[in-house]
Amino acid sequence: MNDMxxxxxxxxxxxxxxxxxxxxxxxxxxxxxxxxxxxxxxxQLGLKLDEVDNWxxxxxxxxxxxxxxxxxxxxxxxxxxxxxxxxxxTVMAPCNGCYHNxxxxxxxxxxxxxxxxxxxxxxxxxxxxxxxxxxIETIHALDWIKQTIGEEGxxxxxxxxxxxxxxxxxxxxxxxxxxxxxxxKDQGPGSESTSQPHFMDxxxxxxxxxxxxxxxxxxxxxxxxxxxxxxxxxxxVVNLLQAAEASGANVIATxxxxxxxGLEMHQIRAEKRYGIKTxxxxxxxxxxxxxxxxxxxxxxxxxxxxxxxxxxLQEAGLA
Amino acid sequence: MPxxxxxxxxxxxxxxxxxxxxxGIDVSGHWSTFIESRVVTDYNEAMEDEIxxxxxxxxxxxxxxxxxxxxxxxxxxxxxxxxxxxWIYLIRMGMESELLRDKDIIWQCVSCNKCTYACPRxxxxxxxxxxxxxxxxxxxxxxxxxxxxxxxxxxxQVIATGKIEEGRIIRGFFKRTxxxxxxxxxxxxxxxxxxxxxxxxxxxxxxxNFVRPRTRNWDRARRAIEEYVEEKEAQHAEAxxxxxxxxxxxxxxxxxxxxAAE
Numbered sequence: 298m299n300d301m302x303x304x305x306x307x308x309x310x311x312x313x314x315x316x317x318x319x320x321x322x323x324x325x326x327x328x329x330x331x332x333x334x335x336x337x338x339x340x341q342l343g344l345k346l347d348e349v350d351n352w353x354x355x356x357x358x359x360x361x362x363x364x365x366x367x368x369x370x371x372x373x374x375x376x377x378x379x380x381x382x383x384x385x386x387t388v389m390a391p392c393n394g395c396y397h398n399x400x401x402x403x404x405x406x407x408x409x410x411x412x413x414x415x416x417x418x419x420x421x422x423x424x425x426x427x428x429x430x431x432x433i434e435t436i437h438a439l440d441w442i443k444q445t446i447g448e449e450g451x452x453x454x455x456x457x458x459x460x461x462x463x464x465x466x467x468x469x470x471x472x473x474x475x476x477x478x479x480x481x482k483d484q485g486p487g488s489e490s491t492s493q494p495h496f497m498d499x500x501x502x503x504x505x506x507x508x509x510x511x512x513x514x515x516x517x518x519x520x521x522x523x524x525x526x527x528x529x530x531x532x533x534v535v536n537l538l539q540a541a542e543a544s545g546a547n548v549i550a551t552x553x554x555x556x557x558x559g560l561e562m563h564q565i566r567a568e569k570r571y572g573i574k575t576x577x578x579x580x581x582x583x584x585x586x587x588x589x590x591x592x593x594x595x596x597x598x599x600x601x602x603x604x605x606x607x608x609x610l611q612e613a614g615l616a
Numbered sequence: 617m618p619x620x621x622x623x624x625x626x627x628x629x630x631x632x633x634x635x636x637x638x639x640g641i642d643v644s645g646h647w648s649t650f651i652e653s654r655v656v657t658d659y660n661e662a663m664e665d666e667i668x669x670x671x672x673x674x675x676x677x678x679x680x681x682x683x684x685x686x687x688x689x690x691x692x693x694x695x696x697x698x699x700x701x702x703w704i705y706l707i708r709m710g711m712e713s714e715l716l717r718d719k720d721i722i723w724q725c726v727s728c729n730k731c732t733y734a735c736p737r738x739x740x741x742x743x744x745x746x747x748x749x750x751x752x753x754x755x756x757x758x759x760x761x762x763x764x765x766x767x768x769x770x771x772x773q774v775i776a777t778g779k780i781e782e783g784r785i786i787r788g789f790f791k792r793t794x795x796x797x798x799x800x801x802x803x804x805x806x807x808x809x810x811x812x813x814x815x816x817x818x819x820x821x822x823x824x825n826f827v828r829p830r831t832r833n834w835d836r837a838r839r840a841i842e843e844y845v846e847e848k849e850a851q852h853a854e855a856x857x858x859x860x861x862x863x864x865x866x867x868x869x870x871x872x873x874x875x876a877a878e
Binding site: 322323325326327351352353354356357358359360361362363364365366367370371374415418419422423424470471473474475476491516517519520521522524525526529530532533561562565566569570603605 | 728780
């Protein structure tokens with residue numbers, strides 16, 4: 298890979314209209330609705346998704362606990378295919394876990410000699426070109442919509458306003474922490490904030506929704522221990538759900554399949570185990586934007602959510 | 617938000633004598649309350665180095681005990697005994713028996729990285745928690761935690777096929793931890809999920825049980841990762857002095873050959 302193409306990957310004025318799409322394992326399983334709605338939204342907005350060929354798991358939150366360098370290798374393989382085999386400058390991951398791990402691998406391959414050595418060695422043994430830091434830019438689905446369409450674009454394309462919805466935007470842990478792997482964040486006006494992220498607020502507000510002031514935007518849902526320490530996860534999720542209701546929200550918008558399914562699962566678990574009932578609906582931000590752009594509730598996979606939001610969406614004239 | 621400090625006076629060290637007379641003065645009841653002193657004699661001087669040799673623990677020596685990690689901690693907010701700052705202190709001081717008092721909750725770190733975000737010294741407290749939990753298991757102080765079972769099940773599948781399938785992970789995890797697969801809240805979840813699902817997706821989910829999602833031509837990558845895991849295992853065993861035979865010494869259970877044969 299020559300320096301010219303590395304420069305291209307970092308160019309902020311480049312075209313994000315076509316990106317390499319890395320759905321990840323969760324979007325083929327419990328997070329299917331996120332995949333469905335991301336593709337439906339891309340179609341509505343005229344953006345092109347080119348799925349990474351023969352991708353592998355990024356390592357999620359688990360492989361790093363066996364060894365962090367394996368996670369770096371796994372993530373680097375995905376970036377290597379997108380950059381070297383498919384010639385992309387940008388890879389877009391809707392899952393916070395995938396996004397985080399690709400960013401972390403990028404940081405480690407830029408700054409950590411051991412990571413470079415292990416990744417090169419494993420790539421060679423596995424028989425593919427090793428990824429070099431700087432070859433591709435990893436963005437989240439939120440960055441992608443913000444960069445290509447933006448608030449003005451959403452407003453001008455608006456088919457159905459989200460005005461009946463009061464939304465608490467939940468970003469989770471992996472989108473902003475730890476700060477050092479997201480060098481493009483906290484760079485002043487226009488950039489994302491790691492302490493008070495706002496891209497989802499901006500886009501959904503542009504789509505007509507009422508955004509509530511939600512203090513737990515980046516609190517943790519306990520997703521890493523959703524099964525191995527369920528009681529802790531349930532406590533954390535109940536906190537998130539009750540805070541959203543106290544903030545006046547009837548919807549929590551999500552941007553991560555682990556958070557999303559964690560909120561849905563522990564909403565039920567809290568009800569079953571502890572008799573704590575909450576009624577706030579959990580919906581992916583891509584589903585909400587898709588509806589606003591004129592897609593039907595089936596096209597964005599509302600029925601694939603466990604959290605049943607159909608009545609609420611019908612009342613709001615969105616389904 | 618206050619910094620939650622560790623209470624150094626333990627309830628079992630507060631002693632009150634019901635009937636006590638000293639120099640002819642009756643000091644029965646709360647008049648005779650004493651705090652028994654604690655004496656620490658068994659320093660484990662190797663502990664910090666051993667934990668620093670495990671992934672995540674590398675920067676423990678940077679800690680200057682400001683407490684930002686504990687203050688930011690998600691788990692501390694639901695269980696005040698979960699105290700990363702205090703554990704880092706104990707590890708650096710070599711106070712093993714004190715650390716072992718909390719051995720059964722250290723694995724509960726949820727990896728939210730709020731501590732890493734807050735830490736002014738780049739200690740990576742999240743990594744230190746993981747390294748410490750591994751150290752406790754490798755040294756035989758604790759049984760394998762549910763979290764470790766989950767990580768091993770997950771990693772085994774990724775290494776074997778390049779991808780995971782969530783249903784298989786859940787089944788494998790419950791099997792490893794000896795829990796029944798039928799749990800009231802999981803059933804309720806499946807019930808609500810089935811309510812609105814189109815037949816196409818049900819068929820897809822059913823098929824995933826038989827046609828395992830996998831990355832094509834993964835074999836060479838699998839072997840490369842397996843070799844690497846073995847190499848690291850040997851390094852960690854060496855660093856922790858586990859090569860000498862002893863009770864409780866054990867390595868990771870990533871099921872490499874069995875998974876590969878499947």
